[in-house]
Amino acid sequence: MSTLPLSALFAPSDEQAMWRVAMQGDAQAFAQLMRRWETPIQRLGARMTGDFQRGQDLAQETFARLFARRKEYMPSGKFSTYLWRIALNLCYDELRRIERRGELSLDSAETEATAAWEALGTAASAPDALLLEEERAALVRDALLRIAEPYRTVVALRHYENLKFREIAKILDIPEGTVKSRMAEALTQLSRLLSPALKEKPNLCKTPTKKIEETMML
Amino acid sequence: MAYLYRELRGQAKADFQAHLEVCPRCQQDVAAWRGSMQNLDQWRFPRKQPVLGLAQPILKWGMAALFLIMVGYGIGRLSVAASNVETLRAAIEKPMRSSLRTELREELGAQLRQEWESSLRLAHIRLGDEVQRRLEQTAASAVARSTVETERLLAELARNNAENRSDDQPLIFAALRQFEAQRVADLQSLRKELETVAVLTEDRLQEAQGQIFRLAAYTQPSLIEPEAADTLQPPR
Numbered sequence: 001m002s003t004l005p006l007s008a009l010f011a012p013s014d015e016q017a018m019w020r021v022a023m024q025g026d027a028q029a030f031a032q033l034m035r036r037w038e039t040p041i042q043r044l045g046a047r048m049t050g051d052f053q054r055g056q057d058l059a060q061e062t063f064a065r066l067f068a069r070r071k072e073y074m075p076s077g078k079f080s081t082y083l084w085r086i087a088l089n090l091c092y093d094e095l096r097r098i099e100r101r102g103e104l105s106l107d108s109a110e111t112e113a114t115a116a117w118e119a120l121g122t123a124a125s126a127p128d129a130l131l132l133e134e135e136r137a138a139l140v141r142d143a144l145l146r147i148a149e150p151y152r153t154v155v156a157l158r159h160y161e162n163l164k165f166r167e168i169a170k171i172l173d174i175p176e177g178t179v180k181s182r183m184a185e186a187l188t189q190l191s192r193l194l195s196p197a198l199k200e201k202p203n204l205c206k207t208p209t210k211k212i213e214e215t216m217m218l
Numbered sequence: 219m220a221y222l223y224r225e226l227r228g229q230a231k232a233d234f235q236a237h238l239e240v241c242p243r244c245q246q247d248v249a250a251w252r253g254s255m256q257n258l259d260q261w262r263f264p265r266k267q268p269v270l271g272l273a274q275p276i277l278k279w280g281m282a283a284l285f286l287i288m289v290g291y292g293i294g295r296l297s298v299a300a301s302n303v304e305t306l307r308a309a310i311e312k313p314m315r316s317s318l319r320t321e322l323r324e325e326l327g328a329q330l331r332q333e334w335e336s337s338l339r340l341a342h343i344r345l346g347d348e349v350q351r352r353l354e355q356t357a358a359s360a361v362a363r364s365t366v367e368t369e370r371l372l373a374e375l376a377r378n379n380a381e382n383r384s385d386d387q388p389l390i391f392a393a394l395r396q397f398e399a400q401r402v403a404d405l406q407s408l409r410k411e412l413e414t415v416a417v418l419t420e421d422r423l424q425e426a427q428g429q430i431f432r433l434a435a436y437t438q439p440s441l442i443e444p445e446a447a448d449t450l451q452p453p454r
Contacts, residue, residue, distance in 0.1 A: 043263060052263065133260070140261035158223060159258050165225060180219040184247075187254040194257045195250075 014079035022070040034063055037080075040161055041087045047156040048091040049098065050145045058094060062087040077170075084163075084171045088153060095149065143193040151186035158183055222251055282321065286314050 012020070017033050020026035041062050046055030065086055073082060144152055157163045157171065158179075165183075169176040220226045221234050238244050290310045 046263065047261075136260040137262065140257055143257075144261070155258065159255065165220060165223070183219045184251065187251040188247075190254040190257065191250045195253055 015075055018070070018073055018079045018082075019075055021067070022073045022075075025070070030063075030067060033066075033079075037083055038063070041083065043160060044084070044087055044156055045091055045094075047144065047160055048088075048149075048152060049094055050141045054094065058087065058090050061090050065090065081167070081171050084157070088171070091153075092149065139194065143190055146193055147186055147189045151182055151189065154179055154182045155186045155190075219251075222248065222255065278321070282317050286310065286317065289313050 011032070012029065014033060014036065017026075017029040020029040021033070038059055041059040042052075042055045044055070045058030045062075046052045049055065049058070062083070066083060069086075073079075144155065147155075153172070154168060157168045158165065163171075165176050165179050168179045172179065221231065221238075226234060238248065290306070293309045294306055
């Protein structure tokens with residue numbers, strides 16, 4: 001038991017591990033990085049594409065690319081920023097491919113989602129709590145797929161991965177204020193898509209006014 | 219946004235809260251966004267197994283303990299006849315020690331390897347530096363030595379040259395003296411010949427003069443006087 005904090009003390013940081021990978025092709029250090037980061041990257045892929053299996057494939061691809069381009073890693077920045085960027089680029093590529101193949105018909109997804117959501121709102125008698133939960137998750141997933149990629153990215157990183165706005169700004173290489181305004185827009189769109197009450201009263205979800213922008217910046 | 223995700227701190231947070239209390243529009247936005255955030259939370263992934271990396275050492279120790287207990291139990295069962303506490307302990311102690319030893323050795327080995335690797339890397343860098351320094355030193359001394367050698371050779375060459383020159387000088391002087399002597403001799407002989415020529419010429423000149431006088435005396439003896447010029451006039 002006493003070896004636990006000791007080994008944690010000796011464990012290299014992500015940056016050190018990546019440095020070893022880049023300099024010596026250290027397989028052990030790479031395995032360590034994968035252990036630490038595989039799940040978050042899988043989740044990102046899943047949130048971005050709406051498919052958990054695809055998220056796992058994307059994570060694999062991300063680590064393959066990370067290793068292939070290990071020499072390009074500059075230790076000046078945070079390792080996680082570098083990794084998130086690779087993963088996001090792969091997500092975007094994958095979304096392009098999906099779009100070309102026409103696998104995701106967003107229109108049908110929308111109608112299904114909104115219809116199902118409305119049905120949920122009215123149907124008080126759900127046969128099974130677990131089923132209800134699954135249905136709700138599917139609705140959220142479909143709604144996320146409905147909003148534009150820049151918004152979805154910010155939601156995935158801020159809401160699901162709990163990154164700070166500052167970190168997201170660094171990853172996406174945009175001002176922090178833009179990240180916040182994207183998040184606000186994403187939440188507005190999501191509330192429009194997911195809340196039948198708001199859907200009935202479109203006046204309440206107008207595009208952000210100046211006041212709202214001020215709010216977002218805070 | 220920062221407020222909703224709890225990134226606001228201190229005064230900024232207090233200011234915003236104060237504003238929120240009096241601004242119905244912001245209240246509305248915040249409420250809508252909070253609703254969206256709650257909705258987003260409904261899409262959950264099945265939680266993964268607790269991180270294996272953290273649980274592994276505990277698991278390992280647990281397995282080792284279980285193994286020891288089983289071994290102890292087995293031995294106890296086998297040695298029921300002589301169920302002596304001392305022998306039992308002796309029997310358990312050995313596998314326990316060996317098991318603990320292997321565990322410790324692995325642990326230590328891993329740490330030592332890590333330290334070894336880092337010190338090796340350090341040594342590698344230091345060695346590189348040292349080699350470079352030595353190389354530079356050697357190169358500098360080689361250059362210095364070769365300069366000295368070059369200078370020595372040049373000096374020798376100059377000396378040899380000088381020697382050669384001093385060897386040649388007497389010869390040249392002798393030759394020059396010989397030339398000089400020859401010249402002087404030639405000059406003397408030339409002068410003698412010239413003098414002979416002069417003497418001869420003078421003799422001949424006097425002879426010719428005598429002949430002229432005689433000729434003159436012969437043709438017009440009275441005209442030996444200075445008015446001889448007139449006498450040369452053709453006869454009237």
